[in-house]
Amino acid sequence: MKQSSQEGYLGGIEAFVLVSMFITVKLFFHIPRELSSAAGTASWMVPLIAFLGVVPVFLCVERVANRFSRASLLSISGLLWGRYVQWFLGLFLTVLLVVHVGYQMRIFGEFMITTLLPNTPISVVIISSALLGVFLAYNGLENLSRTAWLLFPLAIVVFLVSIFLVGFQGHIYYLSPWLGYGGVATIETGIRFMGLFKEIVLLTLIAPLFRKQKTFRQVGFGSLLFTASIYTLTQIVLHLNFPFPGAREVGFPLYQLGRLINLQFAIQRLEPFMVFAWSTVTTIGIAVGLYESALATTQGSRAPDFRPFLFPLAALAVVVAFIPESSIEAVNTYTYLMMILPIPFYGLPVFTWIWVTLFYRNSEELK
Amino acid sequence: MENSWIKKFLSIFSHEPVPKKTFSLSPSRTVYSNTIPLGRSKVTKRKKSSSLPPEKSDLQKVLAHRFRSRRNPDFIIRSLQTSWGQITIAFYQSLTDSNQIQEFLIGPLVEFTPPADKPLCAKDLKDQLTYCHVVKEVFSFDDTLKSIITGMTFVHIDGYEWGLALDFLGQHGRSVSEPHTETVVQGPYDAFVEDIRINLYLLRTRLATPDFIAENIPAGERESGPINLLYIDGLTNPKVIREIRRRLESIDVDMLYNVGQLEQFIEDRPFSLFSQMITSERPDRTISFLMEGAVAVLLNGSPLALIAPVTLWSQVHSPEDIYYRWPISTFARLLRVIGVLTTIFLPAVYTAMVVFHPEMLPTDLMLAIASAREHVPFPTAFSLLFLEIAFDFIREAALRVPKMIGPTIGIVGAIIIGQAVVEAGIVSPVAIIVAAITGLAGFSIPQYSLVNSFRIARLFLLFLANFLGFYGVLIGLVVLVHHLAGLKSLGVPFLSPFSPLRNPSGDTFIRTAAFSVEKRPFFTRPMDKFKQRPLNRPWDPRIPPELLLITGDLSSPQKKGEQS
Known part of the structure; x- marks a missing residue:
């Protein structure tokens, strides 16, 4: 699929940051708690195991992209199975992504009113984040990736400072027993949580924006490795500070970790500033999600430009965000989505790769 | 409205490709080739020009009518009877120097003896007027008008279909003074003035190279002077020159008062809060940008140079940054x-x-x-x-x-x-x-x-x-x-070289020592990437000899003499 003519190319470092931010949005929500609950004190191993599980999937993505000169996955599916399949898959991915982004906006709204804006209606946060997402996505991924890259230092510095300030207050024995519920159970949890990296599917849609296959590969592996490290580090620090029974009860774990910091210097409490920095990551992530859903629609319908789809899809995402009756319901559904979305997100590229390997021959190969 | 949002939306259904609109310096993007729809008075600009009336009376009548000489006493039409012919001189009194006209035009014309063996031609007259260095031959009435309104003195000999336009401009502008907004403690204290020729003088006295081009581009319909597009040939990327020339030539307005107004016509995002070009009143700063591969625009009547391409960081730089340690x-x-x-x-x-x-x-x-x-x-x-x-x-x-x-x-x-x-x-x-x-x-x-x-x-x-x-x-x-x-x-x-990330040239946030900034900024994509040789302190004992060998400093004639 030919990308919109106003789209530029993606730089390697900018794309790496963008994909990493998209993947780490969940980190600032309740996901660390879910990991603790599912794997006990060995929850820090879960992202590493999930990473190992996702690497073969990404290899399939990379091979398919390489075979078709970095065409998007939907274009490839159109080439292999016809335009109706392409249209259906585009619609399917769009629905999934809109639901995903809608729930992200809802939990982000809950996060903001819990931490920063207790007197503000959640609708204000959700609608403003949707509008901000549309604004960011409207100018294309090149601009969005540059924005992400410029905000990355703020996010990463605040993250590392908070992690290290809190990490040194912890107790190493809180990490025991080292294997949590046991080795096999931990591996099984790791595989179940492969959805931690499901946002890597973004690369299958934006592959045409890369100039070189090498950059595409480096961005994919680099962002997977980087985000796995971030998740692991967070889980370690969480368990260093909260014993296992407490860790699985914390609402927004990273925020609670931030609350443990007390500088008594020029700034007494740091957590509002941390939430500020982390929220930049979330807003970028929401914008990428909206962009991705619009792109899936565009590529599925073979439209030349994604922009007209952005606002309607953002409106749909806002509608989805208001579906859950309570924050608990939103959180539980989001966790459930994280478990099942990898099936289509990982399944489609893997199936395409298998199909291409077994059945597809281009004209040169047929000669 | 060619690329309006509505058209983009409709193009979804018609599967029409959206034409590319953006200009980029990236080598992967081709030169922008879309034609520009011509504005209202491009047609009038192309109006067929009438020839110059040969008869003195006709010419004077037409000129007096066009310049409303009765209501406009500043416009002078003078008839001069000499031994060899009737001469008409027309000029604006306010724009010309009457002493120069008397001394360097009327005097030589009165003393002039036309060749007897052939009819008088413009070249003969030009050879006689040796005190004036800017002499143009004029054959049409439009050119006559243009030369008079820009301050030239028009000379016509009765019976001929040509005339001469001579430069006897008087110096009425203010003299060069100190800058008002870009003051520095260390550094030169001269600034641009309203007269474009003085501004060019200030630049050319610093930049002594024939590659420094000051290209004339016609300005507004009622403008007296042209726009000067400045660049260094062989250094500035031709793509940049073509693009700025294209944008400047597409301007079709009555009048441009200031480069700030001009900027809004040619910048990439005119509705942005931020100016995407730099205006400078300092010749030294303008030259430093030109030497980095940028282009500058001077407008007659504006004491500022408009410089592009620039980044946000260069707007945070002060002119005197390069003068300090x-x-x-x-x-x-x-x-x-x-x-x-x-x-x-x-x-x-x-x-x-x-x-x-x-x-x-x-x-x-x-x-x-x-x-x-x-x-x-x-x-x-x-x-x-x-x-x-x-x-x-x-x-x-x-x-x-x-x-x-x-x-x-x-x-x-x-x-x-x-x-x-x-x-x-x-x-x-x-x-x-x-x-x-x-x-x-x-x-x-x-x-x-x-x-x-x-x-x-x-x-x-x-x-x-x-x-x-x-x-x-x-x-x-x-x-x-x-x-x-x-x-x-x-x-x-605008945020280059941080976004997109490239290697900074050493002159972005942190200004490293002057001798270590070897390259020009990459973002202007200059034709000559290096602004100085790699090793400018070969005499420094801290420089490793290997570097001297690489750069050839050990093989200088003096060294060779020592070795032999």
């Missing part, structure tokens, strides 16, 4: 960057902290601020907005009032803002401190237009912070960064 310049630049962040974010962050998150502040400070605000009935954001507006009133008043009473404005402002408003309980002392630091930090930025842009951004952030606290600041920050990341200056990303 590198640690001092680097420190000054970092200070300015802190100033930029302070002037944009301080009021918003203060409002967010005081109103939404007082727990962030140390307890003693929080109590001190709370006690200071105790008697103030207005919200914090309102207090800051009040101070901001009061500060702007003082600034505007100081610009408008006569210089003699300028200090009075400062004193009155200081009394009102510093003392009276606190005693009246309208604002708290802390708010005054915040507003003062914000204002001062803003004026640490050398580019005046950028200060104004940041002022609007600051108000926008203050508004958001008042309603949404840090979340509002976050929205403002992301919007601002996203907008800046999307701006381009003549195809160059």
Whole structure:
């Protein structure tokens, strides 16, 4: 699929940051708690195991992209199975992504009113984040990736400072027993949580924006490795500070970790500033999600430009965000989505790769 | 409306490709080739020109009619009877030097003896007028008009279908003086003036190379002088020259008063808050940009040069950064960057902290601020907005009032803002401190237009912070960064070389030592990438001999003599 003519190319470092931010949005929500609950004190191993599980999937993505000169996955599916399949898959991915982004906006709204804006209606946060997402996505991924890259230092510095300030207050024995519920159970949890990296599917849609296959590969592996490290580090620090029974009860774990910091210097409490920095990551992530859903629609319908789809899809995402009756319901559904979305997100590229390997021959190969 | 949003939307259904609109310096993008629809008076510009009437009486009649000479006594038509013919001289009295006309035109014409063996031609007359170096032959009536309105003196011999336009322009503009907005402690003290020729003189006396081109581009319909497009041939990327020339030539207006107005016609995003070009009144600064591969535009009547492509960081640079030692310049630049962040974010962050998150502040400070605000009935954001507006009133008043009473404005402002408003309980002392630091930090930025842009951004952030606290600041920050990341200056990303990330040239935030900045900035994509040779201190004992070998400094004639 030919990308919109106003789209530029993606730089390697900018794309790496963008994909990493998209993947780490969940980190600032309740996901660390879910990991603790599912794997006990060995929850820090879960992202590493999930990473190992996702690497073969990404290899399939990379091979398919390489075979078709970095065409998007939907274009490839159109080439292999016809335009109706392409249209259906585009619609399917769009629905999934809109639901995903809608729930992200809802939990982000809950996060903001819990931490920063207790007197503000959640609708204000959700609608403003949707509008901000549309604004960011409207100018294309090149601009969005540059924005992400410029905000990355703020996010990463605040993250590392908070992690290290809190990490040194912890107790190493809180990490025991080292294997949590046991080795096999931990591996099984790791595989179940492969959805931690499901946002890597973004690369299958934006592959045409890369100039070189090498950059595409480096961005994919680099962002997977980087985000796995971030998740692991967070889980370690969480368990260093909260014993296992407490860790699985914390609402927004990273925020609670931030609350443990007390500088008594020029700034007494740091957590509002941390939430500020982390929220930049979330807003970028929401914008990428909206962009991705619009792109899936565009590529599925073979439209030349994604922009007209952005606002309607953002409106749909806002509608989805208001579906859950309570924050608990939103959180539980989001966790459930994280478990099942990898099936289509990982399944489609893997199936395409298998199909291409077994059945597809281009004209040169047929000669 | 060719690429309107509606058309894009409709193109979804028709599967029409959307034409590419953006210009980029990237080698992967081809030269922009879309034709520009011609404006209203392009047609009139191409109107067929009438020839010059050969008869003296006809010519004088036409000229008198066209220039309304009865109502316009400044326009002079003089008839001169000589031994060899009737001569008509036409000029604007206000634009020409009458002494020069008398001495260098009328004198030689009276003494002139036409060749007897052949008819008189323009060349014979030009050879006689040796004191004037700018002489143009004129064959059409339009060219005659154009030469007279630009200050030339028109000469016509009765019976001939040609004339001469001679340059006897009088010097009525102000002389070169010190810069007004880009003052420096160290460095040259001359600045551009309104006369484009003097400005070119200031540049050419510094830049002694035949490659320095000052290309004439026609300006507005009623403009007296042209636009000069300046660049260095062989150094500036031809793609940049083509693009700026294309944009300048597409302007079709009555009049261009200033380069600030011109900028809005040719910049990439004219509706942006931020200027994507630099205006400078300093010849040395203009030349430094030209030497980095940028182009500059001079407009007659404007004492400023318009420079592009530039980045945001170059707007934070001061002209004197290159005159100081590198640690001092680097420190000054970092200070300015802190100033930029302070002037944009301080009021918003203060409002967010005081109103939404007082727990962030140390307890003693929080109590001190709370006690200071105790008697103030207005919200914090309102207090800051009040101070901001009061500060702007003082600034505007100081610009408008006569210089003699300028200090009075400062004193009155200081009394009102510093003392009276606190005693009246309208604002708290802390708010005054915040507003003062914000204002001062803003004026640490050398580019005046950028200060104004940041002022609007600051108000926008203050508004958001008042309603949404840090979340509002976050929205403002992301919007601002996203907008800046999307701006381009003549195809160059505005935040280059940080976004997109490339190797900085050593002259961005941190200014390294002058001898170590070997390359020109990459973003202008200059044809000659190096501005100095790699090793400029070969005599320094700290330079490794291997480097000398690589750069060939050991094989200089002197060294060879020593070796032999």
